[in-house]
Amino acid sequence: MRILAVDDDPVFLMLLEHVLGAIGYADLVSVNSGSEALARLRDPRQKFDCLLLDIEMPGMTGIELCRRVRAMQNYHTTPIVMITAMKSLEHVEHAFRAGANDYVHKPIDELEMKTRLRMVGDLIDERRRRASVETRLSSDFGLPVVNVTFDEPVTITEAGSVISALALENYALTLGRLRLMGQGVLAFKVANAESIYCATDGVGYIDTMANVASAIDGALKAHNHLIAFAGQGEFVAMVAQRADFDTDLVQDEIELALDRYAQLYKALGIPLPVVRVGEIQHAGLFTRTAVPQLFADARQSARKLAFTH
Template sequence: MHLLAVDDEPAILQLIELLVQFNGEHTVTAAECAVDALDVLAQPDAEPIDCFLVDIQMPGTDGIELCKILRSRHDHKKTPILMLTAMSDKSYIDRAFSAGATDYITKPIDIDDLLGRIKLIEEIVFSRKKQNQQPDLSNTGASETDAPLALHEPFHVRDINGMIDYLALENYISLMARKKLFGSAVFAFSIRDIEGLFRQTSRFEYECLVADVAEAITLGLSEHPHLISYAGNGTFVCIVEDGWQPDSEALADKVNIAIHTLGLYFNDGRPMSVKVSAGDVIRLVWKSGDSTIDALSAAHQSAEKESRRYAKDLENFWDDKDIVSR
């Protein structure tokens, strides 16, 4: 694995190089600012970067802006970005994750913590490289959007404010747990009859459907600070940070109105009937460690349960109507 470390402190860069090189078969390129980092990437013979380690406070373009720049590049939309910074204020953490950071470590560096995070990133990089070794579609006339996509598979919805990938959401909530999540809450939305919609759509249509629903959820939460991630299976997990305790039923209605306003269609012009159900709101006050990750899972399951309940109630309604008509 090859890493690019970006920090304006030479001592930190030297420490990272020593730690990484002596604790795995990895290599490191060092850059002292964002401009230097982009210059490294621009070199025609540059080794591909598997992971970025980025400081926030740097002269000129700071680490958060660099993170945005990296995420705007096609070749680094999925590359892990680990923020390694002295900035421990929550506002910086929120901005970093919103900009596309995968994880966040505060200085002074805990060596075991850093090595543990790099080990996890190594596993992610290895898994992605293995996936990329699947048969090449370029010689078959197929496009990337023709590749199989499992219904349960999470993917990152890009270019929507507040959307981050699911791994980043887990890292964010774990970090916030260590800093005491006073007033925070997690809940989820699940698309009704997602199995039926998945069967009827191409990969491109399905990804557009997920993106449109994500946009509607963002509109529904626009008055409150939030982060959202698509967790797969038609379910979106949301975190709100300002002590707000939403009415899940009223919020689902608001999101469904936004979906209707957007107007969703299949590629052949047929209107697409899409609605969501919202699960229980789970407060994160006093939760810590694994219990915060458990809260994400509970929110996910609650939304899917509510979606199934709605479908069952609808089925029973039509069964009752059929009995009456006879």
């Protein structure tokens, strides 16, 4: 794994090099600013598998750098881990919205960094495997191909508040129990997702899920929220808890937004997505529900509604 680290503190970069070397990651390039990082990333002679970005830097912040990296075709899906000494979760949320996959705190803990980079390595291996399959299929048939399974939680980036499933779970884990109590977890099930998947190819399926994501994003606009596609035609959202949250209203707004695509989908021979909104789930102070279980409960609630309508 070739890593690019960006931090304006040369002492920290030396420490980071030592920590990464100790856990087996010796192929590291370090720079001191966002502009230097972009110059390296634009150089066709260099290729990086993972980026470590400090959030708080003078000039271009790590969040702005992350946003610019995500706009680069060659690094649109490259794993990005943010590094921060700040305790404010607002900056972490902005980083995830900009396209970050994960984050770690300063001072760097060797075990935590090793765990994060092992996850990054798994992500890179999976994306390389998929790219290999897509390249082979494209060569065989002469057409652009996106190889995606129905269960796969592919990353959808067309809507502003949509992040990857891994990033959403990592964000939830950063909140801690008290802050998590201030959030609700809500799931959305495309009831006819399997029919849509069978009626089109990988590109058409992802485009359809992206339209659903945009509809959900618009329906939640009155609430601070983050959304992720979880696979199987399901989305999970975290929303700031408010007494006036109305799932029926959210359902109506999603249906209204998707109805605009009715004629297009009819012409393409693709079923119009039918979305069901599950019951909002809350983390209790004393129940100690784990984040993965909270997400699973939200998805199960949406599935029940999809199967009973």
